[in-house]
Amino acid sequence: MFDGNRAFGSFAVPDTDTAREFYGATLGLTVRPVEGMEEEGLIRIHLAGEQSVLVYPKPDHVPATYTVLNLVVDDIVAAVDGLARRGVGTLRYEGFDQDERGIAHGRPSVAWFTDPAGNVCSVIQEA
Numbered sequence: 001m002f003d004g005n006r007a008f009g010s011f012a013v014p015d016t017d018t019a020r021e022f023y024g025a026t027l028g029l030t031v032r033p034v035e036g037m038e039e040e041g042l043i044r045i046h047l048a049g050e051q052s053v054l055v056y057p058k059p060d061h062v063p064a065t066y067t068v069l070n071l072v073v074d075d076i077v078a079a080v081d082g083l084a085r086r087g088v089g090t091l092r093y094e095g096f097d098q099d100e101r102g103i104a105h106g107r108p109s110v111a112w113f114t115d116p117a118g119n120v121c122s123v124i125q126e127a
Helices: 016-024 076-085
Strands: 011-012 030-033 043-046 052-057 067-072 109-114 120-125
Touching: 011 016, 011 067, 016 030, 016 043, 016 052, 076 109, 076 120
Parallel strands: 011 052, 067 120
Antiparallel strands: 030 043, 043 052, 109 120
């Protein structure tokens, strides 16, 4: 019924220039404008292979209260330390046993943080 090979996720931010700087320069992901939609401010965060996430401007944006982007890492401690060096702090949630870095160790281990728009993202170490 649907072609999952062409599916993609998306989320909103109030300012895609700020998002482009954060996801590109701060997190080190490849971020590009959506061809033909530059005037509208749409950007795409490129992930593994042909996967990507669309980020679109929404002036009356309200941050998501759930995780909009999960980034799988091989070493969660190194990833969280790298985020901290870039000025990105981790979130703490009641009910999770998180260490001093904000990492909930387990299977998987996870640490959450927000983008400049307040959307929740995470780093996850699966094994």
